[in-house]
Amino acid sequence: MTTTELPPWEGPKDDWSKAPLTTPTWTPHVEALEERERRGKYQRPVPAVPIPGRLFDKRDYRCVEEFKFSRVWSMPSADTFSVPPVGVMVMRYLRASKVSCDPFARNNRWATHSNDLNPATKADHHMDAEDFLRMLADQGVRCDLAILDPPYSPRQISECYKAAGVTCGMRETQNAALYSRVKSALVGVLTEDAIVLSFGWNSSGMGIKHGFEQIEIMLVCHGGAHNDTICVAERRSL
Ligand SMILES: C[S@@+](CC[C@H](N)C(=O)[O-])C[C@H]1O[C@@H](n2cnc3c(N)ncnc32)[C@H](O)[C@@H]1O
Secondary structure, three states: OOOOOOOOOOOOOOOHHHOOOOOOOOOOOHHHHHHHHOOOOOOOEEOOOOOOOEEEEOOOOEEEEEOEEEEEEOOOOOOHHHOHHHHHHHHHHHHOOOOEEEOOOOOOOOOOEEEOOOOOOOOOEOOOHHHHHHHHHHOOOOEEEEEEOOOOOHHHHHHHHHHOOOOOOOOOOOHHHHHHHHHHHHHOOEEEEEEEEEEEOOOOOOOHHHOEEEEEEEEEEOOOOOOOEEEEEEEEOO
16 A cells, blocks of 8 residues: 655644634645545544534645535334435445445345345345355455444344344344444455445444544434434545
8 A cells, every 4th residue: 555644733633723614615635635545544534523514634624525414304114225315325325336245234135245134034145244244255355335234222133133033142132242243344345445334323333443434424313202313424544
């Protein structure tokens, strides 16, 4: 990998007073963009926390990319991608992808490689998500897009296992444990600049821990006391 080091940021840490709060249009930092295109490493890209709508390079506070944030309303469904705005978002990223995987696909076969624990679903494979991803890695498959739409809670996990005829105890139904082992296995099948789409009740996604930065968040409000479906797109770049 070619790494072109831009001069490090020498200003005070987290001094957001220097950030261009009222950037009227997107003004990309040419060097930073070129560096990205060459797959050079950013020292620390800054997520768009203080100023929604933009991603900034911490070294010079130049805007390098637009961060997409949206909130929409739609009826809920257990088939996540049949919720219109969610399906549109997934399709938007799938169209730009060459090889994709979906370890929790249920009956959805949009990705190149689909899997679901439940043998009654239409997915290509019926394995535990982690085993499926390790199998793809062993076969040398590299995906530029991955879709993570696991059960959202311990209760949903236990319902899924029951429906799949798999006996499970307390350990198997911990969603944090499931997400953690699947995310670790996923890294092994991704290209260097892969995008991961995560769906659930939190916006953690793959996170900085796995070398990802967020590029889009969409909240899908379902009204009443329903939890939102939180849709996160992240790019592998750190
Ligand atoms: C939220 S649903 C996916 C919905 C799908 N994205 C859609 O739009 O229809 C989660 C799926 O994960 C499957 N699942 C649960 N635990 C799993 C595991 N450990 N490995 C693989 N699949 C699992 C369930 O059977 C369920 O179909």
